[in-house]
Structures are given as C-alpha cells and as structure tokens.
Amino acid sequence: xxxxxxxxxxxxxxxxxxxxxxxxxxxxxxxxxxxxxxxxxxxxxxxxxxxxxxxxxxxxxxxxxxxxxxxxxxxxxxxxxxxxxxxxxxxxxxxxxxxxxxxxxxxxxxxxxxxxxxxxxxxxxxxxxxxxxxxxxxxxxxxxxxxxxxxxxxxxxxxxxx
Amino acid sequence: xxxxxxxxxxxxxxxxxxxxxxxxxxxxxxxxxxxxxxxxxxxxxxxxxxxxxxxxxxxxxxxxxxxxxxxxxxxxxxxxxxxxxxxxxxxxxxxxxxxxxxxxxxxxxxxxxxxxxxxxxxxxxxxxxxxxxxxxxxxxxxxxxxxxxxxxxxxxxxxxxxxxxxxxxxxxxxxxxxxxxxxxxxxxxxxxxxxxxxxxxxxxxxxxxxxxxxxxxxxxxxxxxxxxxxxxxxxxxxxxxxxxxxxxxxxxxxxxxxxxxxxxxxxxxxxxxxxxxxxxxxxxxxxxxxxxxxxxxxxxxxxxxxxxxxxxxxxxxxxxxxxxxxxxxxxxxxxxxxxxxxxxxxxxxxxxxxxxxxxx
Numbered sequence: 001x002x003x004x005x006x007x008x009x010x011x012x013x014x015x016x017x018x019x020x021x022x023x024x025x026x027x028x029x030x031x032x033x034x035x036x037x038x039x040x041x042x043x044x045x046x047x048x049x050x051x052x053x054x055x056x057x058x059x060x061x062x063x064x065x066x067x068x069x070x071x072x073x074x075x076x077x078x079x080x081x082x083x084x085x086x087x088x089x090x091x092x093x094x095x096x097x098x099x100x101x102x103x104x105x106x107x108x109x110x111x112x113x114x115x116x117x118x119x120x121x122x123x124x125x126x127x128x129x130x131x132x133x134x135x136x137x138x139x140x141x142x143x144x145x146x147x148x149x150x151x152x153x154x155x156x157x158x159x160x161x162x
Numbered sequence: 163x164x165x166x167x168x169x170x171x172x173x174x175x176x177x178x179x180x181x182x183x184x185x186x187x188x189x190x191x192x193x194x195x196x197x198x199x200x201x202x203x204x205x206x207x208x209x210x211x212x213x214x215x216x217x218x219x220x221x222x223x224x225x226x227x228x229x230x231x232x233x234x235x236x237x238x239x240x241x242x243x244x245x246x247x248x249x250x251x252x253x254x255x256x257x258x259x260x261x262x263x264x265x266x267x268x269x270x271x272x273x274x275x276x277x278x279x280x281x282x283x284x285x286x287x288x289x290x291x292x293x294x295x296x297x298x299x300x301x302x303x304x305x306x307x308x309x310x311x312x313x314x315x316x317x318x319x320x321x322x323x324x325x326x327x328x329x330x331x332x333x334x335x336x337x338x339x340x341x342x343x344x345x346x347x348x349x350x351x352x353x354x355x356x357x358x359x360x361x362x363x364x365x366x367x368x369x370x371x372x373x374x375x376x377x378x379x380x381x382x383x384x385x386x387x388x389x390x391x392x393x394x395x396x397x398x399x400x401x402x403x404x405x406x407x408x409x410x411x412x413x414x415x416x417x418x419x420x421x422x423x424x425x426x427x428x429x430x431x432x433x434x435x436x437x438x439x440x441x442x443x444x445x446x447x448x449x450x451x452x453x454x455x456x457x458x459x460x461x462x463x464x465x466x467x468x469x470x471x472x473x474x475x476x477x478x479x480x481x482x483x484x485x486x487x488x489x490x491x492x493x494x495x496x497x498x499x500x501x502x503x504x505x506x507x508x509x510x511x512x513x514x515x516x517x518x519x520x521x522x
Contacts, residue, residue: 003434005427045462046500047423047433082511097431103511104432 002153004098009033009051010153012093016053016106017150019075020068026061028145030054030109030138037148051097053106057122057132058142059114064126068108072131079130080105088120089133111138175206175224178255178275185281185292189213195245203241208253212288219250220273228256233266242272251285258300309352311382314470315341319349320379321472323359324489326522329366339472373510376489380496380506385421385439388469392445393461394454396438400424403438403463406452408482416451418442419477419484422464422498423505425491428480429516430508433501438463439494441473441486476522488513488520 013033020027029037031054042048062068069079072091080092080103092105108131115134116123122132152159175197183192196207204221211217221242228236233254236242242252253273259280267274273283279296311320318339323330326338332350336343350367353359358378360369385391396403404424410416422439442448445465449456454463468474476487485491488509495506513520 005431005434043460044500045437047436050433050501050504052432052504083514098427100428100431102431103508 005047005051006049007153008095008097008102008104009049009053010150011157012051012095012104013053013106014150014152014157014159015075015093016055016072016077016091019071019077020055022066022071023057023062023068026058028056028058028141029150030056030141031107037150051102051104053104054109055106056109056111056138056141057124059110059116059122059124062124062127067127068124069128069131072108077106086130088130089122108132109135109138111142112136113139114142172224174257174277175222175255177277178224179208181275181277181281182283185294186210186290190288195219204252207245207250210285210288210290212290216288218285218287218290219245219248220253221245221250222253222255225254225256228254228259228263230260230262230266233263233272234270237267237270237272251283253283257302258297260300261298311349311379314472315339315345316349317379317383317388317470318472319346320375320493321475321487321489323353323367323370324372324376325476325487325520328370329368331366335367372489373514376492376510377496380493383469383493384497385466385494386497389441390445390467391464392449392466393457394449394463394465395457395461396452396454396463400435400438400462403440403452403454404483407440407484410451411482416442416448417474418448419474419486419490421466421473421486421491421494422502423495425485425488426495426505426509428485429488430505430512432505432508436462436500439466439498440464441466441468443467478520 017027032049033053036048077091077093080087080090089108090105091108092103095102095104110122110124110132112134118134120134121130122134123129124132179192186192191211193209193211194206195209198205205224206222208220208222209217210220223236223242237252237254242250244250251271251273253275254267255274256276258278259267259274259276264274264280264282268282271284275281276296278301279294281292281294281296283290283292310316318341319335322335322339332343332346336346339346350359350361353375354361356378358371358375359367361367407418407420410418419441420439421441422437423433423435424438427435440463442465445467448465454465473486473490478485478487486494492506492509495502495509
C-alpha cells in the first residue's frame with residue numbers, strides 16, 4: 001500500500017510528463033522521486049519524498065514546439081505564487097490528498113550552465129520566460145542518467161506500473 | 163568558558179579603571195597585572211599601590227549585566243578571593259548595576275564600579291574607602307537581554323503574537339501569555355526593531371509578520387533540544403498510535419497534542435507522516451498508556467515533554483484527536499529533520515490563505 005501522498009504525487013508527475021511528451025528526450029527526472037525510483041522504499045522515520053517533483057531539462061535537446069508553458073497550462077498546471085509573486089519554473093496543480101485539498105508541484109529546472117543570461121529564469125528561445133528555473137549543480141544529471149519506466153501507483157490509472 | 167571580555171567589555175573596563183584612578187590620590191598607582199579573556203577566573207587583575215608601596219590585589223570581573231541572584235556565585239569563587247599567595251578583593255565592573263545587585267556585592271565584601279557613577283571599594287592596606295552613588299535606574303534599559311527568542315517566556319509570547327489577531331496591547335499580551343509586562347515590552351521592542359511586529363507609538367501591536375516571526379523563533383527554538391524528546395516504536399504503526407490517542411478521550415485520559423507531520427498533513431499534505439510527534443505531560447506514563455516500546459533504531463514515534471504548557475494551548479480537536487495549533491506545528495517542523503522544513507513551509511502557505519480558520 002502506498003501512502004495517498006505518493007499516489008497523488010506520482011499521478012501529478014505523470015500528468016506533467018505526458019504534457020511534455022513532445023520533449024521527452026530533453027527531460028531527466030531528478031530529486032527525491034528519482035532516488036526513490038532507483039532505491040525503492042526505505043525503513044526510516046523520514047518520508048522518501050514530498051509531493052513536489054523535479055524535472056531537469058536539457059535546453060540543447062529542446063525544440064521550439066510545443067511551447068512548454070502552453071502545454072503545461074493545457075494540462076491544468078499553473079505557475080505557483082508565493083506572497084503574491086509568481087514563482088519561476090514551479091508548476092502547480094490542485095489535487096486532493098485523503099480528502100484534503102493540496103497543491104502538488106512539478107519544478108522544471110535548467111542547469112545553470114545552460115540557462116543563458118538572467119538570474120533566476122532560464123532563457124530558452126521560443127519558450128515563455130519564467131517557465132523554467134535556473135539551478136546550480138544539475139549539469140551532471142544531463143550527462144549521467146538512465147532510462148526507467150514510471151507507472152501509476154493506483155490500479156485505476158491506466159498508466160501501468162512497471 | 164567565560165566569554166564576557168568582548169570589545170565593549172574592554173571599553174567598560176578601561177573607563178571603570180579611569181574612574182577608579184580619578185578617585186585615588188595622585189601619588190597612588192593602579193597597575194593592571196593581568197588582563198585576559200576566554201579563560202576561567204577574573205577578567206583582569208589590578209594592583210593598587212599606595213604610600214610606602216603598600217599594595218592590594220583586585221580581581222576584576224567585567225559583566226555586561228549582573229542580576230542579584232548571580233552575585234554570590236560570582237564573587238564567592240575561590241579565584242576571586244585569592245591571587246597567587248595574596249588575598250584578593252573582588253571588583254565587579256559593569257555598564258550598570260541595580261540597587262539590589264550593589265547591595266549584595268557590598269554584603270559579600272566585593273567592590274563595584276558602574277559607568278553611571280556607582281562605585282564602592284573598601285581596602286585595609288592601603289586604606290581605601292570609596293562610596294559613591296550613581297544612577298538608580300538603568301539609563302539604557304533596552305540593553306537588557308531580551309535579545310533572543312530562547313526560552314519558555316519567549317515561546318509563549320511568540321505563540322500569542324501569532325495565534326491572536328492584532329491589535330494587541332502589551333498588557334493584553336502579558337495576560338494571555340501569562341508573562342510579565344516588562345518582559346513583553348522589552349521583547350516587543352526587539353521584534354519591532356527587526357520588523358516582525360508593527361505598533362502605534364506607545365500603542366498596541368497592530369501588525370505581526372507571523373510567518374517570519376515563526377521562522378525567527380525556529381532559529382532559537384528547536385523541537386529536539388528545547389524539549390525533552392524520546393523515540394519509541396509503535397510496532398503496529400502510526401494508525402495504531404492514533405487509535406491509542408483517540409482512547410485518551412475522557413477524564414482519566416492522557417493530556418496530549420499531536421504535532422509534526424501528522425498535524426501538518428491535515429492541512430497541507432506534501433509527504434506521508436513517517437514519525438508521529440506527540441506532546442505529552444510525562445514520557446513514561448504516556449509510553450505505557452499507548453503501548454510504545456523504547457527504540458534506539460527504527461523508531462516511529464517521538465514523545466515530547468514540552469518546554470512549556472503552551473503547546474497544550476489553543477489545540478485543535480479533529481475527529482477525536484487533539485492537535486497542536488498550526489503555529490506550534492510550524493515551529494516544530496521547521497526544526498525537524500527530514501522533510502519537516504518543507505512541510506512547515508507548506509503549512510505556512512495554507513495558514514496564509516486561511517487566517518480566519520486558525521487565528522483567534
């Protein structure tokens with residue numbers, strides 16, 4: 001049995017990955033959810049991951065079409081806000097976890113070295129500014145990664161678990 | 163380790179030394195034998211040399227402040243009464259010493275000099291009797307140490323400021339938090355300076371930046387180290403822990419309040435709860451009643467005897483379970499390991515958009 005948080009986190013991540021289907025080759029799942037896929041559950045008093053998903057994007061492999069912000073919005077994601085200000089690259093989606101309304105986010109991240117000028121927002125030609133966040137230290141993930149299947153954690157979702 | 167010889171202490175010391183010299187005949191000498199910081203014993207040793215080379219040793223402690231209760235432990239120490247083979251007379255130097263503190267010092271045959279002009283020193287050889295009155299009230303009371311949010315009183319005050327809607331007067335806050343108005347007023351001055359609260363001139367607090375106030379509190383407070391926390395194992399997992407807590411309903415039940423992930427997840431679930439954090443009045447009693455086993459590894463329950471009973475105040479009852487207030491859950495999660503800080507931020511976000519639901 002998976003915790004409801006994990007089921008919803010996975011469902012949301014799959015929704016985002018489906019929305020970004022046309023750019024699949026440019027995407028690398030990173031962060032705690034990637035570690036979980038590799039390592040599986042652990043018997044610690046610490047949750048393996050949060051509902052937040054992190055996806056690294058290789059802008060060198062990214063074409064101009066489809067435009068990332070528009071496909072994310074089409075999949076009912078919106079740029080998250082904090083203190084009334086829009087966050088860069090943090091795509092949120094309203095879900096329900098065990099009956100409690102919850103905002104589940106997927107971060108679209110570009111390694112700093114490939115993010116162009118600018119401080120926070122990655123500058124990727126033909127894509128909306130602010131749709132991807134520049135972060136330090138992700139470069140290696142674009143070089144060293146492997147292909148894994150990601151499926152839903154619930155039987156009612158037709159996207160099968162491997 | 164003594165860590166009270168700061169730059170400002172050095173200034174205090176040299177000014178006090180000048181005061182002392184100005185009170186003695188010009189032919190007398192006041193020599194600094196030793197001046198040191200960061201070691202046990204006096205901060206400085208001074209020799210007063212009078213006519214015929216008669217001399218007395220003063221062992222000097224420089225304090226940023228000295229409360230009456232701390233006088234005896236300070237000046238009765240052996241190191242303050244002896245220097246090598248000589249008897250020594252303690253002399254306390256401070257920016258300001260209260261009347262009660264000065265009285266204690268005199269009783270214990272210690273000298274003192276404060277920078278408002280209070281001075282007292284009695285020596286047999288060479289014969290010295292100096293007594294001078296300076297200020298009776300601290301001219302810069304702001305420098306009293308309401309400088310951090312450490313401790314139970316600060317915790318009660320922060321909880322009050324966060325949990326209640328402004329405007330809040332100083333007396334009102336003191337009454338709710340059950341702490342003295344003087345402390346409230348000093349801490350509010352600090353919080354106002356750092357812009358965590360806004361208030362009308364000499365008036366009530368009208369604005370509280372509660373998210374940042376909670377984050378600031380979490381720098382001085384910590385779930386683990388401010389409280390007495392012990393890890394246990396509930397072999398059948400957290401659902402069984404919650405069942406056990408539901409049974410505490412009733413006059414003979416435990417007083418408890420759930421914090422941590424379990425409290426945050428009701429409002430802003432972002433990670434499954436893997437550790438049940440529960441405040442209780444007595445660890446052993448609670449562990450027994452809830453069927454928990456001591457666990458060095460593999461623990462899934464953290465029982466916590468709180469820093470203050472305020473954790474049991476303004477709790478939330480939900481489906482037969484008692485939870486700490488959101489403000490307490492945030493502080494506990496911010497200072498927890500694992501996903502705690504992220505869960506705290508998610509809870510703050512929920513609190514920002516639902517103030518009417520939790521603020522009194």
